[in-house]
Amino acid sequence: MDFRLSEEHEALRDSVRDFAREAVAPVIAEHYERHTFPYEIVRQMGKMGLFGLPFPEEHGGMGGDYFALCLALEELARVDSSVAITLEAAVSLGAMPIHRFGTDEQRARWLPKLLSGEALAGFGLTEPGTGSDAGGTQTRAVLDGDEWVINGSKAFITNSGTDITALVTVTAVTGTNPDGSKELSTIIVPSGTPGFTVAPGYSKVGWNASDTHELTFDDCRVPVGNLLGERGRGFAQFLRILDEGRIAIAALAVGLAQGCVDESLKYAKERQAFGRPIGNYQAIQFKIADMELKAHTARLAYYDAAARMLAGEPFKRQAAIAKLHASTVAVDNAREATQIHGGYGFMNEYPVARFWRDSKILEIGEGTSEVQRMIIARDLGL
Numbered sequence: 001m002d003f004r005l006s007e008e009h010e011a012l013r014d015s016v017r018d019f020a021r022e023a024v025a026p027v028i029a030e031h032y033e034r035h036t037f038p039y040e041i042v043r044q045m046g047k048m049g050l051f052g053l054p055f056p057e058e059h060g061g062m063g064g065d066y067f068a069l070c071l072a073l074e075e076l077a078r079v080d081s082s083v084a085i086t087l088e089a090a091v092s093l094g095a096m097p098i099h100r101f102g103t104d105e106q107r108a109r110w111l112p113k114l115l116s117g118e119a120l121a122g123f124g125l126t127e128p129g130t131g132s133d134a135g136g137t138q139t140r141a142v143l144d145g146d147e148w149v150i151n152g153s154k155a156f157i158t159n160s161g162t163d164i165t166a167l168v169t170v171t172a173v174t175g176t177n178p179d180g181s182k183e184l185s186t187i188i189v190p191s192g193t194p195g196f197t198v199a200p201g202y203s204k205v206g207w208n209a210s211d212t213h214e215l216t217f218d219d220c221r222v223p224v225g226n227l228l229g230e231r232g233r234g235f236a237q238f239l240r241i242l243d244e245g246r247i248a249i250a251a252l253a254v255g256l257a258q259g260c261v262d263e264s265l266k267y268a269k270e271r272q273a274f275g276r277p278i279g280n281y282q283a284i285q286f287k288i289a290d291m292e293l294k295a296h297t298a299r300l301a302y303y304d305a306a307a308r309m310l311a312g313e314p315f316k317r318q319a320a321i322a323k324l325h326a327s328t329v330a331v332d333n334a335r336e337a338t339q340i341h342g343g344y345g346f347m348n349e350y351p352v353a354r355f356w357r358d359s360k361i362l363e364i365g366e367g368t369s370e371v372q373r374m375i376i377a378r379d380l381g382l
């Protein structure tokens, strides 16, 4: 058992850490305040190869592994979660389904630009009427000659409406299974396809520099060849994508939790109350010690899930545990970091205010905490 990082992983972590501090930290608060998408940061992340991290070199990737992506996400989220979720969704939800389930032609067409960060892709599973219960999917796709005709809508889709969004992969009901359940498939819809409308961005509580939209499909026609993977395998495909994605979200949550420790430590040494730095008071020391404890244990949980996944072992339960624990810890640490900052913690100019606003979604997105508990209980045989 060895939790030390390899030289390659350590070098990657350090370079992303430097990038987050030097290139993201100085500009992200303004994007957040104005709700603007950080194109320049995305361009730089593309140049660093971050969008291609876990993909083979023959498709334009960096030849790294999924754990490398997690390390990058942790370091980015330590400074800002909007940037981190943009990368997470682009890789894990956008490019990965095409890499895993696409035909040679689909990979050749889309992966080079997605892995270089020149273009982004979204993954549309959630609908206005259903999220946790994918069986409630209402969006339909009907074959008409050599085209799929898609009707329906998707809610809260990340990276779906930027200037560089190339496509969205959507889940749709394409028929009925022999047992009477819905046959679900995934279909690639390129941006700009007639009948595909992207609504204006949501007004969100957090992740304000990330891109999220509702999408509608109104007799939207795409070629039959845009089916991603086998017809009727949509359910199995997105379960696999979400299992992996949970490890990535856990890493992102650990980054936020660690960022709260960083900011609190700094502030506790500077801020004076009753004639001493507040970090001299045991009440504050214990808060920070508990925050470090939580970030550390959540990190071990995602390292464990990632190690199992990379070893080809079952990792569903461990991914759910990592996501559940890390998101809880992120919310806890954001609350305590804000408390340590007193009134300044409620001011948007302080990073901890952003961390607080960004933490809650981690208990909701890519499977709510209740869904994680359902997965763990089911895996235990209940």
Ligand SMILES: Cc1cc2nc3c(=O)[nH]c(=O)nc-3n(C[C@H](O)[C@H](O)[C@H](O)COP(=O)(O)OP(=O)(O)OC[C@H]3O[C@@H](n4cnc5c(N)ncnc54)[C@H](O)[C@@H]3O)c2cc1C
Pocket (backbone or CB within 6 Å): 089, 093, 122, 123, 124, 125, 126, 129, 130, 131, 132, 133, 155, 156, 157, 158, 159, 204, 207, 212, 361, 364, 365, 366, 367, 368, 369, 370, 371
């Ligand atoms: C900013 C943002 C970005 C997102 N990005 C994407 C994206 O890129 N692609 C995408 O497809 N989706 C995306 N989502 C959607 C997200 O994954 C869903 O919001 C989430 O899965 C929950 O679904 P829901 O909102 O429909 O809640 P519901 O499923 O309606 O759940 C409501 C509540 O009921 C609970 N609940 C539901 N079923 C049960 C049960 N059986 N037992 C106990 N409790 C239960 C839930 O845990 C939750 O607390 C995003 C959401 C946000 C806010």
